[in-house]
Amino acid sequence: MTSTIKLPQNLSPKTRAFLGEKQRLLINNEWVRAEAGQTFNSYNPANNTLIAKIARAEKKDVNLAVKAAREAFAKVWKEGTAPKERSRLLWKLASLLQRDREVLIQLETLDNGKPLSKAKYDVEAAIAHFEYYAGWATKLTGSCVPVGQGKLVYTQKEPLGVVGLIVPWNFPLMIAVWKLAPALACGNCCILKPAEQTSLTALYLGKLILEAGFPKGVVNIVTGFGKEAGAAISAHPNIDKVSFTGSTPVGKSILEAAAQSNLKKVSLELGGKSPNVIFEDADLDAVLDGIQWSSFYNSGQECTLGSRIYIQEGIFDKVVAALRDKASKMTIGPGWEDLDLGPLISQKQMDTVLSFVEAGKRQGAKLVCGGSKLYGNLEEGHFMEPTIFATDKQDLSIVQEEIFGPVVVVSPFKDFNDAIGKANTSRYGLAAAVWTKDLSKAHLFANAVDAGTVWINGYDLFDAAVPFGGFKESGNAKEMGINAIELYTKEKAVWAVL
Template identity: 55%
Template structure:
C-alpha cells in the first residue's frame, strides 16, 4: 500500500484489515452499500489513499435503524439481563486489550497522531467499557409517598435506538464515550464515524461480534454529513442523537431532530478555552503542562487552552516558556517518535492558515513560529503563538482547531474573569494559582463545563464532561451519561 511507508512494520491483523473490503456493519453482517458507492480515506501524513470505505445513503441508514429496532424489541431488552450486559461490555474491553496494538495503528494511520497518543486513546476507551460494565446492575428507581391510597415509584428505561455521530480528532475514544453508556443503559446503536476516520469503528464491530453481542445492537454506517449523517438525524426510527463536533453542525442537527420526530439530542461542541495564570502560579507545574495544553493533537482538540491569560508580572516568563516548549516539539509521521502529527486533511490545514492570515491582518503579532523541519508530504503545521490580539478579534473569538494560541496579560482578577467569560463557548478552562481560596472562587465564577486547577486536560470515565453556552448540551461520562441514554417513568398503583 503506497499510503504506508515501507519502513513501518504493522501488526498482521492491521494489514489484513486494511486489505479487506470496508463495507457497512448492519444487523451483525457486513453489507455492501445499496448504491455500491465508496469513498477514499487517506493517510494525512502523506496525503495518499489508505482505504476505500462504503458510502451509506438513506436506504442503508433505514436498514441499520430497522436492525437496531428489531434487536432492541426482540433480543436486547427481552432476553439479555442487566448482568449479561455487564459481562458483554467487560468481555469487549478484554478483546480491545488483546488487539490494543491494532487499534493504535489504525488510529495513527487514519488520524495521523503519534502512536503514543493513540495508545492513550485506546486505553481510555478500554477503561470506559470497564467502568460502564458496572452500571447495568446499578440502576435504581425510587418510591414516592404521595398518600395512603397509592403506591408511586419511578424507573429509568432505555430510550431505544440511538444515533451516535463522532468526530475525526479522537475517533475511537469519543465513539466509546457514547457507545459504552448507551449500551450499558440498554439501548441499541447506529454509529456514524467521521468520514476521515472510519476504520476503528469498523474494527470495533469485529470485536463486538466476537464478544457475543446480539446482532443489531451495534451498527456502523459510514459516510459524510450528507447523505449519511442527515439521514440518521432525520430518521423517525431514531430516539436520540448524540453528536460531537462543531457548533454550526450541532445547531443544524437540533433543527433536523426537532423537525423529524422531536428526538432527544445531546451535543458536545466547540471550545475556546481560557487558561488563566496568576502571579503566584507554580511555574514548575505550569512548565510541565503549558505546551501540551496549547498544542496537543496538533491543536485539534476542543478543550485546549487556546486563550492564555497571564498576570503582567509573569507575562514575559510565560511567553518564553511556551516558545521554548513549542520549539522543542518534533513534528512528523506518527510512527517515528514525533510529538505532533499532521493536520487531518488539506482542507483543515488551509482553514487554519486562513485564520492565521486573518489574525495578522487584524493586527495580531505572530511572535513565535516553530522553525522545526516538517515532512515534505502530508498536512503538517508548526505551532504558532500570537500576542496583541483583542478579545473580539477572530483568533480569540472562533475555534481554530489547529496549533495556534494567543497570550494576553492582565492586571486584576475582575478584568481577567470578564475576558475569560467573553466567549460564546464555555467548554473548559484552566486556573493556575497557589491561593486555594482564589482558585475555588475563580473556578466557581468561570463559565465553563470543566475547570482544571493547577493542571490541564484531565479526564476520567467517572467524571462528567460537557460544556455550557454554545459548547453543547448534556454531559458525557460518569452517572450523567447514563441519564443521557435513559428516560424516567413514573408509575402510579392504586391500592
C-alpha cells in the same frame, strides 16, 4: 494524493490483515456493501497516501440499519437480554480491546496521524470506559416516592430505544466509546457513524463487537459523509436520540433536523475556546511542563485546549518568552515517529488554520512564533508549526473562533476581575484552567468562570467517572460518569391505587 493503497512496513500482521479486507458497513451483524455500491478513500494525513477504500453509506443504508436496530430492540435487547448479560458483554468487549490494543493504536495513528503514544492513551481510555459502564448495567434503579396512604408510586429507568451516535475525527475511537458504552449499558440499540476521515478504528471495533457475541442489530456501523449518512440519522423518524460531538454549526443543524422529524432527544458536545489563566504566583515550571497538553496537544485539534492564554501583567513577558522557547522545541513528524505533534487531519483543515493565521496578522495581533506550514521532509503531509499570537484585543477572530489547529493567543490581565472578565468573553464554555498557588483564589475562579470543566494547576484531566460537557455554545449535555446514564434512559412514573 496517491490512488494505490500504501501501508507502512512496520504494521503488525493483524493490522495489515485487517487493512487487506474490504471495509464495509456493519448492519444486523453482517458486513455489507453500501446499497449504491459507492466507496470513499481514507488517507494517511502524514503523507497523503491511500490506506483504505470504505463503503459510503447513504439514506437507504441508514434505513436498513435502523430497521435492524428496531427489531433487535423489540425482540432481543430491551427485555430479552438481562442487565447482567449486558454487563458481561461489555466486559468481554473491553477484554478484546485490551487483547488487540496494538492493532487499534496502529490504526488510530495511521488514520488520524496522531503520535503512537497519544493513540495509546485513547485506546486505554476506551477500554476504561467499557469497564466502567459494564458496572452500571446492573445498577439502573428507580425509586419509590411517598405520596400518602392508599397509593404506591415508583419510578423506573428505561432505555430510549434506537440511538444514533455521530463521532468526530480528532478522537475517533475514544469518543465512539464515550457514547457506545453508556448507550449499550442502558439497553439501547445503536447506529454508530464515525467521521469519514477516520473510520478504521470504528470498523475494527465492529469486528470485536461481533466476536464478543452481541446480538444481531444491537450495534450497527454506517461509514460515510455527514451530509448523507449523518443527515439521515439526524432526521430519521425511528431514531429516538442522536448524540453528536463536533462543530457548533453542525450541532445546530442536528437540533433543527430533530425538531422537524420526531422531536428526538439530542445531546451535543461542541466547540470550545478555553481560557488558560496564569496568575503571578503560579508554579511556572508546572505551567511550562503542561503547555503541550494544555494548548498544542493533538496538534491543536481538540475542543478543550487552552487556546486563549491569559497571563498576569507582572510575568507576561517572562512567560511568553518561555512559551515561545517551549513551542519552538516541540518535535513534529509522522505519528509513527512518536514525536510531540503529528499532522493536521487534511489539507482542508490546514487551509482553515492558515486562514486564521492570516486574519490574525491583518487584524494587528503580534505573531510571536510559528504561523507557517512545515516543508522539507514533511512536505507531503499536513504539518504546521506551533503558533503563538499576542494581543490585548478580545474581539479578534483568532481570539473568538475555534481554530482547531496549533494556534494560541496570549493576552495580559491586571487582576482577578480582569482575568474573569476576559475568560468569560467567549460564546463557548467547554473548559477552563487556572494556575496559582493560592487555592482560595483558584476555587473563586472556578466558581466565577462560565465553563463546564475547570482544571486547577493541571489540564486535560479525564476519567470515565467524571462528567464532561460544556455551557453556552459548547453543548447541552454531560457525557461520562452517571450523567451519561441520564442521556440514554427515560424515566417512567407508575401510580398504583391500593
